[in-house]
Amino acid sequence: MSTPTNHQIRLAARPVGLPKDSDWQRTEEPARPPAEGEVLVQTLYLSLDPAMRGWMNEGKSYIPPVGLGEVMRAGGIGRVVASAAPAFAVGDHVSGALGVQEYATLSAKALTKVDPTLSPLPVHLSALGMPGMTAYFGLLDVGQPKPGDTVVVSAGTGAVGAVVGQIAKIKGCRTVAIAGGPEKCRYAVETLGYDAAIDYKAGDIRKDLRTHCPNGVDVYFDNVGGDILEAVLAQLARKARIVVCGAISQYNNTTAVKGPANYLSLLVNRARMEGMVVFDYAERYPQAVAEIAGWIKEGRLVSREDIVEGGVAAFPDTLLKLFTGENFGKLALKVAD
Amino acid sequence: MSTPTNHQIRLAARPVGLPKDSDWQRTEEPARPPAEGEVLVQTLYLSLDPAMRGWMNEGKSYIPPVGLGEVMRAGGIGRVVASAAPAFAVGDHVSGALGVQEYATLSAKALTKVDPTLSPLPVHLSALGMPGMTAYFGLLDVGQPKPGDTVVVSAGTGAVGAVVGQIAKIKGCRTVAIAGGPEKCRYAVETLGYDAAIDYKAGDIRKDLRTHCPNGVDVYFDNVGGDILEAVLAQLARKARIVVCGAISQYNNTTAVKGPANYLSLLVNRARMEGMVVFDYAERYPQAVAEIAGWIKEGRLVSREDIVEGGVAAFPDTLLKLFTGENFGKLALKVAD
Numbered sequence: 001m002s003t004p005t006n007h008q009i010r011l012a013a014r015p016v017g018l019p020k021d022s023d024w025q026r027t028e029e030p031a032r033p034p035a036e037g038e039v040l041v042q043t044l045y046l047s048l049d050p051a052m053r054g055w056m057n058e059g060k061s062y063i064p065p066v067g068l069g070e071v072m073r074a075g076g077i078g079r080v081v082a083s084a085a086p087a088f089a090v091g092d093h094v095s096g097a098l099g100v101q102e103y104a105t106l107s108a109k110a111l112t113k114v115d116p117t118l119s120p121l122p123v124h125l126s127a128l129g130m131p132g133m134t135a136y137f138g139l140l141d142v143g144q145p146k147p148g149d150t151v152v153v154s155a156g157t158g159a160v161g162a163v164v165g166q167i168a169k170i171k172g173c174r175t176v177a178i179a180g181g182p183e184k185c186r187y188a189v190e191t192l193g194y195d196a197a198i199d200y201k202a203g204d205i206r207k208d209l210r211t212h213c214p215n216g217v218d219v220y221f222d223n224v225g226g227d228i229l230e231a232v233l234a235q236l237a238r239k240a241r242i243v244v245c246g247a248i249s250q251y252n253n254t255t256a257v258k259g260p261a262n263y264l265s266l267l268v269n270r271a272r273m274e275g276m277v278v279f280d281y282a283e284r285y286p287q288a289v290a291e292i293a294g295w296i297k298e299g300r301l302v303s304r305e306d307i308v309e310g311g312v313a314a315f316p317d318t319l320l321k322l323f324t325g326e327n328f329g330k331l332a333l334k335v336a337d
Numbered sequence: 338m339s340t341p342t343n344h345q346i347r348l349a350a351r352p353v354g355l356p357k358d359s360d361w362q363r364t365e366e367p368a369r370p371p372a373e374g375e376v377l378v379q380t381l382y383l384s385l386d387p388a389m390r391g392w393m394n395e396g397k398s399y400i401p402p403v404g405l406g407e408v409m410r411a412g413g414i415g416r417v418v419a420s421a422a423p424a425f426a427v428g429d430h431v432s433g434a435l436g437v438q439e440y441a442t443l444s445a446k447a448l449t450k451v452d453p454t455l456s457p458l459p460v461h462l463s464a465l466g467m468p469g470m471t472a473y474f475g476l477l478d479v480g481q482p483k484p485g486d487t488v489v490v491s492a493g494t495g496a497v498g499a500v501v502g503q504i505a506k507i508k509g510c511r512t513v514a515i516a517g518g519p520e521k522c523r524y525a526v527e528t529l530g531y532d533a534a535i536d537y538k539a540g541d542i543r544k545d546l547r548t549h550c551p552n553g554v555d556v557y558f559d560n561v562g563g564d565i566l567e568a569v570l571a572q573l574a575r576k577a578r579i580v581v582c583g584a585i586s587q588y589n590n591t592t593a594v595k596g597p598a599n600y601l602s603l604l605v606n607r608a609r610m611e612g613m614v615v616f617d618y619a620e621r622y623p624q625a626v627a628e629i630a631g632w633i634k635e636g637r638l639v640s641r642e643d644i645v646e647g648g649v650a651a652f653p654d655t656l657l658k659l660f661t662g663e664n665f666g667k668l669a670l671k672v673a674d
Contacts (some may be wrong), residue, residue, distance in 0.1 A: 027486070029646075060605075062605045189621065224554070230596075244600070244603050246604070247601055247604075251656070257598045258598065258600065259567075259595070259596030259598040260596040260600065261598070262594065262596070263592065263594075263596050263597065264562070264587075264612070266581050266610060266612035267581045267583070267584075267613070267614065268398050268614075269612065270611075270613060270617060272609055272611040272612070273600070273603060273609065273611075274603065274609035275602075275604030275605065275606065275607050275608055275609070276604070276607060277604065280607060
């Protein structure tokens with residue numbers, strides 16, 4: 001079988017601080033035909049996630065780092081173009097860890113079928129994909145919000161945060177977004193239904209938190225770490241729960257990560273800070289997908305994607321948008337129609 | 338009624354760093370006779386606790402600070418010398434917040450009867466007092482150890498830590514103390530039954546933790562914060578629980594508290610860090626006292642007190658022993674026979 005040419009982006013060096021162009025290598029090679037039990041997938045959309053920055057570092061984490069010279073790890077949505085596995089037929093839409101490349105040859109076991117009639121394809125990388133799963137299980141299982149609780153979400157309009165805020169609202173909570181700039185703050189309140197939004201680029205976060213969370217913060221869903229985490233720790237309610245989902249403010253540090261100097265607020269407030277990794281909930285993804293798809297259908301939850309054209313070649317530049325706060329909604333790269 | 342002279346130690350100034358002599362004021366006045374519903378108590382033993390340092394600071398915490406000019410707050414054991422409350426008779430032994438003074442006139446509701454036949458009086462300030470209650474509820478309710486778990490305790494031979502380590506052992510855990518100096522480490526293993534002890538003043542804590550906790554730390558009971566907290570965060574097991582009980586290494590800081598730079602280990606390990614304040618468990622103290630007294634009687638749990646003579650006048654100097662690590666066992670001041 002003749003296969004198409006596969007353009008790829010590989011990790012060439014471990015970045016110090018923000019990834020630079022020389023940390024990447026552009027390669028091309030023929031796509032590998034599927035062996036027994038495998039499927040050849042053409043990449044349609046790739047998901048760009050803050051967690052990618054962590055995968056580029058050496059050292060133990062919740063998954064192994066991407067090796068030097070390997071195709072950069074990325075989740076994506078694709079279409080089956082050749083199949084040697086009974087579970088998949090040519091033309092099926094699938095999601096999986098396709099990598100930053102135009103074609104991926106993967107075990108059928110590593111792929112999940114996607115129903116394109118449920119939502120447009122990019123939504124399967126957003127509210128119905130990893131960000132949605134992270135929001136759903138992080139908020140509900142770890143954050144355990146009760147009706148009437150005040151829920152604060154940093155990166156509150158981001159791919160994960162937007163879903164957290166909307167689910168918290170559906171569950172009867174008072175919701176407060178922290179976001180950067182007036183446009184995102186307006187979107188948070190007008191479109192995502194937050195009760196209030198705090199612009200971390202303007203004014204004084206601690207004062208704004210006192211204003212908008214007069215009874216303290218019951219649940220804080222933390223995507224950013226750093227100074228914002230410290231500000232929220234200063235305003236915790238008794239028995240508060242902090243969901244540690246990420247710390248995007250710290251991922252490109254060239255010096256040590258800044259730990260929260262006021263973590264003893266946990267003691268004073270009998271509060272808890274707990275980490276979560278979405279993969280632990282894989283068995284329950286179908287339940288979350290069904291529930292979130294239902295909310296989207298009922299008009300109670302919106303999913304916003306920021307889709308960048310340009311194929312895999314645009315990956316290195318597009319990734320940086322995550323760390324400048326430039327993207328607005330779930331960042332995805334369109335690789336093919 | 339004529340009353341005895343009452344010598345007192347009052348807070349004269351808010352300390353910066355370690356409390357100095359000029360932060361205290363020595364006063365004397367006649368003890369106040371009890372009004373209806375009150376009791377006059379002669380102080381026998383006062384409890385000296387790391388938490389006292391926090392009470393001397395201005396600002397919101399889990400209890401209000403001691404006001405300038407007020408008698409320093411302290412728990413203690415005393416004997417009723419006059420009673421205007423039906424629940425207490427002259428000669429009864431009681432525990433309560435007597436303050437650093439020779440006599441306290443308190444509402445009967447603020448006192449608890451102590452049974453001197455159950456244990457020697459100082460034990461009621463130690464394994465059967467606040468330190469024991471803190472250990473019991475902090476470990477069992479917040480730490481939730483399972484048999485076979487590795488439990489690490491900082492200040493592992495201290496008033497709280499010694500009880501934590503022994504209860505964890507009773508519950509079938511592998512226990513590791515962190516303590517200062519060879520004498521305390523030997524005592525930890527030989528008397529308190531820890532499986533291992535790490536001397537934080539010698540060697541490399543991170544390396545020692547890897548040696549003694551090869552499968553990671555399931556429960557960390559933190560009394561100290563600072564560098565030791567960071568070292569343990571680097572060695573967490575999946576789903577670990579950190580009980581934030583105190584941070585004695587940081588109480589006398591004149592600069593900002595050092596937050597744990599590697600707190601994202603909570604994320605990687607899906608771990609949790611949770612604060613506790615013993616007063617929340619007051620309704621269940623009798624259950625804990627009964628169970629701990631049973632273990633002491635069976636010889637399964639030992640309580641060690643470090644009793645300093647010298648009366649209330651010795652309080653300022655004695656308190657400092659807590660912050661130098663000089664005391665060995667529960668630190669108490671003997672005020673009267």
